Amino acid sequence: MSLMEIKNITKRFGKFEALTNVSLTIPKGRIIGLLGKNGAGKSTLMRSILGFLKYDGEIYFKGKLIKHSQHDIFERIAFIPDVSGLDDRLTVQQTIDFVASINPNWKESTAINLLAKSKLPLHQKVGTLSKGMKTKLYLLVTLSLDVDLLLLDEPTLGLDITFRKEFFNTILGEFFDENKTIIISTHQIEEVEHITQDIIFLNEGKVILHENIEELKNKYNTVTVSVDNRKALMEHKPRLISYTLGNISGIIDSNVKIENATYQRPMLSDLFMAELGGYDE
Amino acid sequence: MNRFWGILKKDIAIAKKSLISPLWIIAITYVVILIMGIIGYVKTGSIKIQLNNFNVTGMLGNTLYFIVFFANAVAVAYPGLICSIKAISLSQNALNSDIQNKCEIFYRTQPISIWKRSLSKYLVSIFGVIAVLFSICLVNLIIINSILYFIFKEFLFLVAWHGMMINFVGFSLIIIVLGSLLFLASSIFKEKAFGRTILVLVLTTGFIEILNLMLNLNILTPIELVRDFLFFGITSFKIENIENMPLENLVQIINKSWDIILSFQTLIKLLISGAIFILSTFIYKWKEIK
Numbered sequence: 001m002s003l004m005e006i007k008n009i010t011k012r013f014g015k016f017e018a019l020t021n022v023s024l025t026i027p028k029g030r031i032i033g034l035l036g037k038n039g040a041g042k043s044t045l046m047r048s049i050l051g052f053l054k055y056d057g058e059i060y061f062k063g064k065l066i067k068h069s070q071h072d073i074f075e076r077i078a079f080i081p082d083v084s085g086l087d088d089r090l091t092v093q094q095t096i097d098f099v100a101s102i103n104p105n106w107k108e109s110t111a112i113n114l115l116a117k118s119k120l121p122l123h124q125k126v127g128t129l130s131k132g133m134k135t136k137l138y139l140l141v142t143l144s145l146d147v148d149l150l151l152l153d154e155p156t157l158g159l160d161i162t163f164r165k166e167f168f169n170t171i172l173g174e175f176f177d178e179n180k181t182i183i184i185s186t187h188q189i190e191e192v193e194h195i196t197q198d199i200i201f202l203n204e205g206k207v208i209l210h211e212n213i214e215e216l217k218n219k220y221n222t223v224t225v226s227v228d229n230r231k232a233l234m235e236h237k238p239r240l241i242s243y244t245l246g247n248i249s250g251i252i253d254s255n256v257k258i259e260n261a262t263y264q265r266p267m268l269s270d271l272f273m274a275e276l277g278g279y280d281e
Numbered sequence: 282m283n284r285f286w287g288i289l290k291k292d293i294a295i296a297k298k299s300l301i302s303p304l305w306i307i308a309i310t311y312v313v314i315l316i317m318g319i320i321g322y323v324k325t326g327s328i329k330i331q332l333n334n335f336n337v338t339g340m341l342g343n344t345l346y347f348i349v350f351f352a353n354a355v356a357v358a359y360p361g362l363i364c365s366i367k368a369i370s371l372s373q374n375a376l377n378s379d380i381q382n383k384c385e386i387f388y389r390t391q392p393i394s395i396w397k398r399s400l401s402k403y404l405v406s407i408f409g410v411i412a413v414l415f416s417i418c419l420v421n422l423i424i425i426n427s428i429l430y431f432i433f434k435e436f437l438f439l440v441a442w443h444g445m446m447i448n449f450v451g452f453s454l455i456i457i458v459l460g461s462l463l464f465l466a467s468s469i470f471k472e473k474a475f476g477r478t479i480l481v482l483v484l485t486t487g488f489i490e491i492l493n494l495m496l497n498l499n500i501l502t503p504i505e506l507v508r509d510f511l512f513f514g515i516t517s518f519k520i521e522n523i524e525n526m527p528l529e530n531l532v533q534i535i536n537k538s539w540d541i542i543l544s545f546q547t548l549i550k551l552l553i554s555g556a557i558f559i560l561s562t563f564i565y566k567w568k569e570i571k
Contacts, residue, residue, distance in 0.1 A: 054569060069566050079386070
């Protein structure tokens, strides 16, 4: 059984259609990248799943229909938003105590373990912490919950590279297992490429691709030829073209072979651009 | 229950500084009075001279009962006013402060119902203030009656208690009514709920007044509605020349005051306040989080 079924979701803000007939099946035990340009509808989809928005269509979580403002789903779903949205008025200790007191799935041992690693100042107000420390605290209170689905909406926005790496390492080390699903929404594709198993591309509110990353990468090659050999490449209608010094590269089907060409597995960002741009010349 | 206690504890922690501020204001007032007393003592040389100005011996009859009653009742007015302002300030931010502090999503993604979150905020911003007012009233009761005992050598606890409690309950009702109205405003407006509510009330009242004038109508204005809601069931009665009043009159005043406060109209006010809480929570729940 799938963890979540999203059926024909359409969300309008006035005349603007942020999501158009989105349908997805989210399986158990996967790390899924939700990718798209700014304004593609990633956050709207996340907020619809969380019941923050009213929409046309249906979302089922573990077979049960999710309604608007339904609080009990948060016993099984956790969320980290794009901005550090903790309450600046509380201290670190009060924040931890609050989340622990209202969540039946709070895992004290995980919290203690994460707290020991984090070096968070317990009696300091959240508002006085740096963005990195706030993110650590958000991670601590979220990963200490035993939930089935973790939604991350641009969670590392504004963090430096050290914090970003630490962030994803912590999630993989402390949270993920074969029973848990993580959906990471981001437009920084290269950052999640090495950890995601499945990929969803959103563009202008529509799902343009939902596939296993390995299978997707096996379908295509990034082929590089010299500019003199350009014609041979163009015959195969490459999906994305880029020029480097004296060379031209393009994404083409993996079963196509061109003489004197070099082959590479395509980058996720290139595949994404290819999906958005199609044939580029 | 444990989960609700967790929310309540969090809301109390957030509002703690604001809740105890009336205590500080009253404490500072007492310190100022004390300093003025000391200055007076230094200037005049003896505090007894000041006390000699009271015609103490002539007051040891029924009049003392009236003095004790009214001194304790009037002493509630100042903290009552401060606490009413505090309740307005807290409840106008009750449901929108998480949005202002950009932590709404954090709370919305916790497994607690919006009703419990809302109730906790309602209790802290209204009944939290009432609890603070009660504690100030108790301290006032002790201080005022100690002073009265020092002057008149009589300790009339029951009369003092009635004097204090009548005004305390009266102010508590004002806090509940005003607090509930501002609680509703906090569910509608994201910020500056008090100012915007006043603006809406004034504008709609002005519009209705113009309509009434132009079309010769008699439609109740929003300001009249709020006024009626606030003072519904409250009637005044005249008290003249307490010096020669029999003690029965004080009993009558106390009974009449309790009759007004604990009336059917008060029950209606409490029910409407409860309905306003429910409406506010519905509006808050109904909104989308974008």
